[in-house]
Amino acid sequence: MKSTIYIYYLLIITLTCSCTNDHFEATKKYSAAFSMNVNNNKVLVSGYVYTDNQWKAEYWVDSTNVDAVTYTSSLANGSIYNIPVDELSRKISVYKTLNGNQDIYKFDQGSLIDDGSVFYYKNNNMIKMDTTAIGTVTSVGFFNNNPIFSGYFGEITHNEAGESLSPKTPFLWNGDSLLIHLPLPEDATFQGINCVYFDSENYYTGGLMNVPMYWKNTTPITLSNLYGEVHQIIVSESDVYAVGFYNKSNSNSTGNTACYWKNEELFELEDNAQAYGIFIDGDDVYISGATGNIPPQYKACYWKNGVRVDLPD
Numbered sequence: 001m002k003s004t005i006y007i008y009y010l011l012i013i014t015l016t017c018s019c020t021n022d023h024f025e026a027t028k029k030y031s032a033a034f035s036m037n038v039n040n041n042k043v044l045v046s047g048y049v050y051t052d053n054q055w056k057a058e059y060w061v062d063s064t065n066v067d068a069v070t071y072t073s074s075l076a077n078g079s080i081y082n083i084p085v086d087e088l089s090r091k092i093s094v095y096k097t098l099n100g101n102q103d104i105y106k107f108d109q110g111s112l113i114d115d116g117s118v119f120y121y122k123n124n125n126m127i128k129m130d131t132t133a134i135g136t137v138t139s140v141g142f143f144n145n146n147p148i149f150s151g152y153f154g155e156i157t158h159n160e161a162g163e164s165l166s167p168k169t170p171f172l173w174n175g176d177s178l179l180i181h182l183p184l185p186e187d188a189t190f191q192g193i194n195c196v197y198f199d200s201e202n203y204y205t206g207g208l209m210n211v212p213m214y215w216k217n218t219t220p221i222t223l224s225n226l227y228g229e230v231h232q233i234i235v236s237e238s239d240v241y242a243v244g245f246y247n248k249s250n251s252n253s254t255g256n257t258a259c260y261w262k263n264e265e266l267f268e269l270e271d272n273a274q275a276y277g278i279f280i281d282g283d284d285v286y287i288s289g290a291t292g293n294i295p296p297q298y299k300a301c302y303w304k305n306g307v308r309v310d311l312p313d
Contacts, residue, residue, distance in 0.1 A: 028051060028052065029049065029050065029051040029052075029313060030049075030050050030292070030295065030296055030297065030298040030299065031047060031048060031049040031050065031058060031290065031298060031299060031300035031311070031313050032047050032048060032274075032276065032289065032290035032298045032300050033045045033046070033047035033060070033276065033277070033288035033289055033290060033300040033301060033302055033311060034046055034047045034048070034081070034082040034083070034276050034277055034288060035047070035080070035081035035082045035276075035277045035288060036277035036278055036279040036286050036287060036288040036302060037075055037076070037079050037081065037279055038279050038281040038284075038286055039074060039075060039076040039079075040074075042061055042062055042074055043060075043061070043062050043063070043286065043302070043304075044059075044060070044061055044071060044074055044075060044081075045059070045060040045277075045288050045300075045302055045311065046058070046059050046060075046071065046081040046082060046083055047060075047083075047288065047300050047311075048083065048084040049300075049313050051313075055084040055085065056084070057083040057084055058300070058313075059071035060300075060311050060312075061074055063309060063311055063312070064312075065312055072094070072096060072102060075096050076096075077096055077097065077098045077099070077100050078096065078097070078098050078142065078145070079095075079096050080093055080094065080095045080096070080140075080141070080142060081093070081094055082094075082277075085109075086106060089109055090106040090107055090108055090109065090121065091106065091107040091109060091138070091139075092104065092105070092106055092107075093105045093107075093139070093140055095140075095142060097145060098144075098145045103122060103123060104121075104122070104123055104124075105120060105121065105122055105140050106120065106121040106124075107120055107121075107136070107137055107138050107139065107140075107151075108120075108136050108137075109136070109138075117129070117131075118131055118133060118134075118135040118136060118137060118151065118153070119136075119137065120137040120140070120149065127175070129173065133153045134153065134154055134155065134156065134165065135151055135152055135153035135154050135165070135169075135171075136151050136152065136154070136165065137149050137150070137151040137173070138150060138151045138152070138192060138193045138194075139151070139193060139194065139195050139196050140196070141195070141196040141197050141198055143198050143199055143200065146174070147174070147175055148172060148173070148174055148175075148196055148198050148203065149172070149173045149174070149175060149196070150170070150171070150172055150173075150193040150195070150196040150205050151170070151171055151173070151193060152167040152168065152169060152170045152171060152190075152192060152193055153168055153169040153171060154166050154167045154168045154169075155168055167190050167191055167192050168190070169181055169182075169184075170182040170184070170190065170192075170193050170205065170207060170215075172196065172203055172205060180203070180218065181218075182205060182207075182215050182218055182220075183218060183220065184220075185209070185213065185220040185222065188207075188209050188210070188220075189209055189210040190207065190208070190209060191208040191209065192207075192208040193205060193206065193207055193208065194206040194207065194208055194229065194230060194231055194232075195230070195231060195232050195233060196233075197232075197233045197234055197235065199235055202216055202217055202235075203215070203216075203217050204216055204233040204235070204240065204242075205233075206229075206230035206231065206232070206233055206242065206244075207220075207230070208229060210227060210252075211223070211224055211225060211226065211227060211228060212224050212228035212229055212230050212242070212244055212245075212246055212261075213230065214230050214233055214242055216240075221264065223242060223246075223261050223264060223266070224246045224266070226246050226247055226248065226250045227246065227247045227250050227251060227252050228244060228245055228246030228247060228256070229244045229245060230242045230243070230244040231243055231244045231275065231276045231277070232244075232276065232277050232278050234278055234279075234280065236280035237280075239262055239263055240262070240263055240264075241260055241261070241262055241278055241280065241285075242260060242261045243259075243260040243261075243275045243276070243277065243278040243287055244259065244260070244274075244275055244276075245257055245258050245259060245273070245274045245275055246259060246266075248271075254293050254294050255271070255272060255293060256272070256273065256274050257269075257270070257271050257272075257273070258270050258273035258274050258275040258287070258289050258303075259275065260275060260278060260285070260287060267306075269287060269289075269303050269306060269308075270291065270303070270308060272291065272292065272293045273289060273290065273291045273292065273301075274289050274290055274292075274298075275287050275288070275289035275303075276288055276289050276290075277289075284304060284305055285303075285304070285305055285306075286302060286303070286304050287302060287303045288300075288301075288302045289301060289302065289303070291308070291310075299311075300313070
């Protein structure tokens, strides 16, 4: 069995106001499953539950709620999983090293700091790229305990709300001297990087565009002409899997279809749903995500070979 090595994808949810009691009740509690692992015949899922205006990391082993210690101890060494943002809205990925230790990576979401550095946090220590460019690191993947980071360089834009970092050039970085710029497809609306996966031969990087796509090394691969996103990429037995969603109405708001692509061939899971993580265990395909049309309706789940399993809050 080959462990999946992937990057966290984190939901950024903006709730709209409503005067109806029904909408208030709908927004009080919702959940989603980010990361998918299988080890020793145990199905391991991490994600979140949002309740009473608070984010809470949630962990499931064989569809039962467990604490973080139980979950992490059940993971294979070399696994990575994602949990909700911290109090500073930084994305969080947790890596269980080949020695069984735990490293916590946090990624700023494009806010500006005084010196404009490109940086990430490892175990709460800021690590900066040796550059004067402006940008942000957004995700990390591992192969044989070696990290590869993805992110983007950008420029500061000004609007009524103040200054913000506008994404311009996606990159891969090994944390040292290797820096690879990724070319944008024609007519692309580049909004960021979701994930990165690499093995001994190739790099795969999921981009946030107006369509679901990823780069294989520096070659862009578009999976659909309709709106969608790729949230994780893995390779198993030379097959390339990309998981996420697309929208049959070409809308960027509601009504997504959870799906994955195997070697660019589409496999749908469910309408009004979204998929975030994937794990291949022999002939079995496990995918984590959530059902629901809009974020306040999300309900954490996973699919095993296309059959949905709902997860308790």
